[in-house]
Amino acid sequence: MTQSSRSETIYYSLRRAIIEQALRPGMKLPEDTIGEQFGVSRTSVRNALVRLSAEGLVDVQPNRGACVAEPTLEEALDIFSLRRCLEREVANRLSRQITPAQLAKLEAHVREEQAALGSEGPLSMRLAGEFHILLAQLTGSRPLTRYVSEIVSRCSLILALYSRPHSSRCGLDEHRQIIEALRKGDPERAVAVMGQHIEAVEERAEIREHAEEPDVRAILGEYAKSA
Amino acid sequence: MTQSSRSETIYYSLRRAIIEQALRPGMKLPEDTIGEQFGVSRTSVRNALVRLSAEGLVDVQPNRGACVAEPTLEEALDIFSLRRCLEREVANRLSRQITPAQLAKLEAHVREEQAALGSEGPLSMRLAGEFHILLAQLTGSRPLTRYVSEIVSRCSLILALYSRPHSSRCGLDEHRQIIEALRKGDPERAVAVMGQHIEAVEERAEIREHAEEPDVRAILGEYAKSA
DNA sequence: CTCGTCAATATCGTATACAATTATCTTGCC
DNA sequence: GGCAAGATAATTGTATACGATATTGACGAG
Numbered sequence: 477m478t479q480s481s482r483s484e485t486i487y488y489s490l491r492r493a494i495i496e497q498a499l500r501p502g503m504k505l506p507e508d509t510i511g512e513q514f515g516v517s518r519t520s521v522r523n524a525l526v527r528l529s530a531e532g533l534v535d536v537q538p539n540r541g542a543c544v545a546e547p548t549l550e551e552a553l554d555i556f557s558l559r560r561c562l563e564r565e566v567a568n569r570l571s572r573q574i575t576p577a578q579l580a581k582l583e584a585h586v587r588e589e590q591a592a593l594g595s596e597g598p599l600s601m602r603l604a605g606e607f608h609i610l611l612a613q614l615t616g617s618r619p620l621t622r623y624v625s626e627i628v629s630r631c632s633l634i635l636a637l638y639s640r641p642h643s644s645r646c647g648l649d650e651h652r653q654i655i656e657a658l659r660k661g662d663p664e665r666a667v668a669v670m671g672q673h674i675e676a677v678e679e680r681a682e683i684r685e686h687a688e689e690p691d692v693r694a695i696l697g698e699y700a701k702s703a
Numbered sequence: 704m705t706q707s708s709r710s711e712t713i714y715y716s717l718r719r720a721i722i723e724q725a726l727r728p729g730m731k732l733p734e735d736t737i738g739e740q741f742g743v744s745r746t747s748v749r750n751a752l753v754r755l756s757a758e759g760l761v762d763v764q765p766n767r768g769a770c771v772a773e774p775t776l777e778e779a780l781d782i783f784s785l786r787r788c789l790e791r792e793v794a795n796r797l798s799r800q801i802t803p804a805q806l807a808k809l810e811a812h813v814r815e816e817q818a819a820l821g822s823e824g825p826l827s828m829r830l831a832g833e834f835h836i837l838l839a840q841l842t843g844s845r846p847l848t849r850y851v852s853e854i855v856s857r858c859s860l861i862l863a864l865y866s867r868p869h870s871s872r873c874g875l876d877e878h879r880q881i882i883e884a885l886r887k888g889d890p891e892r893a894v895a896v897m898g899q900h901i902e903a904v905e906e907r908a909e910i911r912e913h914a915e916e917p918d919v920r921a922i923l924g925e926y927a928k929s930a
Numbered sequence: 931c932t933c934g935t936c937a938a939t940a941t942c943g944t945a946t947a948c949a950a951t952t953a954t955c956t957t958g959c960c
Numbered sequence: 961g962g963c964a965a966g967a968t969a970a971t972t973g974t975a976t977a978c979g980a981t982a983t984t985g986a987c988g989a990g
Contacts, residue, residue, distance in 0.1 A: 517975045530757040561792045617781045744945045
């Protein structure tokens with residue numbers, strides 16, 4: 477929105493790059509390099525990194541710089557669990573207060589998802605995430621929106637780390653089901669449908685022990701024993 | 704913990720000052736002034752403010768500086784609602800996995816609360832909050848801990864804004880009840896007890912239309928009408 | 931040839947400086 | 961006396977500079 481200040485610009489750019497998996501987990505994020513790319517000084521970059529760190533999208537170690545966060549498998553499962561908790565709350569609230577205009581918005585978004593289904597770029601994945609953020613926004617709760625937004629972003633990291641490519645197919649039908657449940661105005665049903673959807677997303681992601689290398693020491697430890 | 708860097712020091716200091724209501728909602732937080740007080744430059748202060756802003760404890764407006772956040776009444780109720788959601792999740796998880804050692808820790812904390820009951824300073828209030836943060840920590844979930852921690856902090860803001868002084872009495876017995884429910888290992892009961900506790904906290908806070916002045920114009924508008 | 935020590939490099943943490951924006955005060959006018 | 965416009969002061973946004981810390985590679989002792 478207000479990308480007036482350079483810090484904001486850097487923040488949103490880095491955030492999008494991470495979510496779209498252009499910046500993959502573990503990648504170093506040196507302040508100098510980023511500053512050069514955007515034509516700004518380290519000062520602005522640092523502020524952006526501090527914010528991203530507070531959201532858990534990047535890890536910063538004192539005097540050692542920042543890198544895209546690499547959630548552990550444990551954290552990954554944890555985040556999905558928390559996501560289920562929060563999104564069920566979203567479904568619960570929305571099922572009690574949603575308006576026809578809001579339902580129309582959701583339907584429009586799903587149509588957009590449908591349209592983007594062909595181009596298997598990062599677009600489809602981003603739209604799937606934004607559907608959930610839109611849901612959160614419609615509750616009118618800023619804190620809830622923030623948390624859902626954060627969690628959904630971090631799920632991108634998790635998919636990048638622990639999921640086979642393309643294994644996260646977009647439950648487009650499930651999104652439609654959610655809309656229908658919300659339209660019905662039955663909280664219990666809406667919560668149940670949402671819970672199942674999140675579980676299905678997690679299921680399809682096939683989260684498993686590091687598709688990528690999570691920790692060098694853990695790997696080498698095994699080799700050291702057998703040596 | 705690691706208060707190595709000055710930014711960290713500032714961050715934790717400001718955070719505590721806000722939680723203990725030494726810095727009240729709406730107070731301006733000029734970078735220069737803070738920097739002078741701590742004997743550091745604005746650079747470090749800014750980083751701290753960015754973090755606090757990300758957590759919703761301070762509001763920063765571009766080119767106009769930072770001030771302690773003033774959640775609206777709507778946001779306040781919302782935050783309590785979200786708190787109930789998250790803390791029920793905490794209770795749910797803990798009731799399934801809690802260890803005797805952890806129970807002992809909780810009991811020790813409650814004893815500390817008991818001891819601090821006499822000195823009606825900010826200590827008692829802080830400990831009550833930290834009981835909930837401790838619960839979240841015991842789940843072992845970092846994201847959940849962070850969210851609970853944030854929400855509990857923001858509740859301090861809400862109490863400062865919308866609650867009568869001393870109206871937030873510390874449900875010490877309720878904390879003991881929670882521990883007992885967790886010891887039983889019955890998730891449903893634990894969740895219920897926790898939910899009731901949060902509701903009781905909200906109830907006792909007597910959250911209502913501005914105990915403090917929320918907006919000068921609103922007040923003067925009334926006077927203008929009757930003049 | 932291996933290991934430990936040390937220099938060189940890269941990167942971060944913080945302070946300072948300056949430009950840009952906003953707030954405050956003065957001044958002149960009605 | 962009240963109000964508007966301009967000047968001055970205060971505050972933020974950003975860049976640059978320098979010291980501190982960590983990493984890397986080289987060199988020499990064993």
